[in-house]
Amino acid sequence: MVAEDAAASVIEKKTSRSKTSRRVRLTQKAIVAAAADLFARNGFGATSLDEIAERLGATKGALYYHIKNKEDILRHIYLMVLTASEEPLAEIAAAPLPPAEKLGRAIVHHATVAANRSPAMTVFYREHPHLTGPFAREIVVRKKVYERYFEQIIEEGQAAGVFSRAIDAKIATFGLLGMCNWLSQWYQPDGPYTHQQIAAMFVRM
Amino acid sequence: MVAEDAAASVIEKKTSRSKTSRRVRLTQKAIVAAAADLFARNGFGATSLDEIAERLGATKGALYYHIKNKEDILRHIYLMVLTASEEPLAEIAAAPLPPAEKLGRAIVHHATVAANRSPAMTVFYREHPHLTGPFAREIVVRKKVYERYFEQIIEEGQAAGVFSRAIDAKIATFGLLGMCNWLSQWYQPDGPYTHQQIAAMFVRM
């Protein structure tokens, strides 16, 4: 019944469009945002270009003026997430701060990205098998670089004697990232805690 | 070219099969296992029944003798994961142990499931939107029950004064589960650590 309602509203849009004789203004950004939402909800393989176009009040053919193909949309989602994640983390890692403070800020940053870009983030950690060619390899590399920042901060802390050496830095990194990434699966902005509060609890852990 | 090779090998199989006049023996278990692997790799929506049949050296039509439809396969994967997860955790939660020991065992158990049933586990946390009807609701409920066990153990520990009250039990649960679930994304059985060792490190965290 939800699907029927959605379909009905689209028909409404279409008829009102033909009345006012106005067409929709598409942008690459809007396409990527709508697609991220649908990919997160239904998966890349199960989302059709028709659905994406429908949500934007346009037709499938129009999409191809702004994007190369379906995978191209996915590529843009990955670039979006990466550009929002990498730079701030690199700054934190390079800042002249004690390791504990660095780690805290890094976790807050990552949790913020996970909470804010929720749909894109969900896609990011789900649909990488659908990326092909050199771009797929690039993403793997950049993901590893990203993880490496956390690892280095933890190693720094261990060398300085503020973090326990009982836990391997790699495993600790995966554990921390796992906690944060899992956020995008359950976090609701209108819940009892903000993502900053949650990040603070993670830091304490 | 990969697809062509695969197609070629199938033709080979078919001809050799008709030569030796032997057909494949299918079981529901084998179908579900093969499907879990493909779903984990390519996603539910992007995996066709032809591919599943191909991997088993059979044809699509034969699958339908053992399963009701495509979603039915997904249902079996979910039941597999749940039956392997629920009972042991319930036992741990009910055992007369100190909360710290309970939590440790629960984490080890969950990490073990995440590491062992890796493909099924990946599917479990990815493809729930493709479950429909009452079964979908049942899964949500059983997932929540599962999480509730962890929450209760933590609350127990907080009441006994062994765990810090600074962290909300719900958030702590999501954090711990996040760490473990993330395992299925990166854990390799031939890596430097066993899943027990990793679980032990998580417990220490």
Add this chain to the structure above:
DNA sequence: TGACAATTTGAACAACTGGTAGAAACATAC
């Protein structure tokens, strides 16, 4: 206004999808 570029449409396409029906191959018991 008119001309030219930017944008959208709508139809067509080949390939593929989940699902079905009935014939064919098999195993088992007699």
Add this chain to the structure above:
DNA sequence: GTATGTTTCTACCAGTTGTTCAAATTGTCA
């Protein structure tokens, strides 16, 4: 051997998919 029930194969259907493209529409600016 035949008869019977189980399992797999082949061939097909109707619907959907990503992608292309000429034609139609809109925006822009002289």
